[in-house]
């Protein structure tokens with residue numbers, strides 16, 4: 001008999017969906033973890049035999065798959081959840097969100113809101129998230145403490161933020177974050193420019209250059225509303241996508257949130273420049289911005305991930321729910337139930353997201369050598385019995401509350417639906433206290 005495998009942990013007790021292309025689910029499968037990475041994937045019986053005395057995380061009757069990847073959010077906005085609903089985007093931003101942020105968002109409240117966002121997302125199976133907000137150093141520190149993987153940026157916008165007075169200061173703060181977190185195992189620092197209409201051309205270019213210099217993603221809101229498209233056409237004579245391409249800002253580093261109003265020419269540009277798109281179906285519906293032509297984007301070869309956007313326009317960070325909604329939405333809009341089949345949807349929520357964030361060689365599938373970011377989703381409830389097709393169950397039947405265990409880089413951060421890294425009661429209490437000082441007008 002050969003020597004016992006030197007693994008740190010074995011996740012067993014369910015059907016493994018590796019999310020690698022053209023692979024079948026592994027019934028009674030297991031995933032072995034060593035040094036935070038996936039060491040082996042295969043039948044549980046075989047792997048248990050190779051490491052009979054190892055630490056075993058029993059998933060019970062679960063689906064074992066890569067954690068979800070949320071490609072667009074403003075995490076601390078959890079504190080503004082439900083503060084202003086039923087309004088159009090510009091009125092919502094200018095009349096409610098921006099004033100509330102100016103008055104109430106500071107380093108401490110950003111910490112609290114980010115803790116709340118980490119708690120909510122980890123419990124819902126999101127192992128990698130994305131943040132485009134303020135106090136990026138604080139956000140990064142919180143997420144690292146929570147054991148969550150993230151792409152984090154300090155936002156650049158053409159007016160003072162709760163942190164910075166000028167765009168020069170914002171760019172300098174972005175550079176500080178890029179330096180501080182450039183080799184961090186969980187945090188990928190990035191840059192973010194709010195939108196083509198709210199950041200001047202020279203700053204958009206400066207941000208893209210910074211992203212290039214540090215080889216990191218550049219987040220931006222793009223082609224979100226018809227208002228934006230009309231404004232850019234009027235002022236620049238170009239669509240938002242063409243404007244960025246023209247400036248030299250569009251690239252494989254771009255993580256473009258929304259792309260709701262894009263023409264066939266815009267889709268060609270997104271494909272040509274290999275830009276990624278973060279699709280945020282719930283936020284787009286709630287603000288009535290429109291519906292992104294996702295089937296056309298995919299058909300055109302655009303890289304696509306899913307995002308929740310901030311909790312003020314969703315109003316949760318439940319990517320599983322949003323994946324389900326996206327699957328239904330695009331079938332209904334296309335009048336074709338064959339568009340976005342379940343497996344494709346699940347790919348967008350995992351490896352698709354990893355691709356647009358530039359992390360596809362590290363996460364997104366359960367593959368030997370990749371980082372061990374794994375979720376176990378229970379399929380033992382009445383709403384998941386029986387099970388013919390696990391991909392269908394993940395997309396059409398499972399709920400966030402079914403997420404039983406969550407592992408990030410080999411560490412168990414949620415065990416039996418209990419957070420291991422954050423004090424949930426304290427965070428929820430403080431969030432309620434915050435709201436006492438900020439009553440909706």
Ligand SMILES: [Zn+2]
Pocket residue numbers: 072073074221257309310
């Ligand atoms: Zn957003």
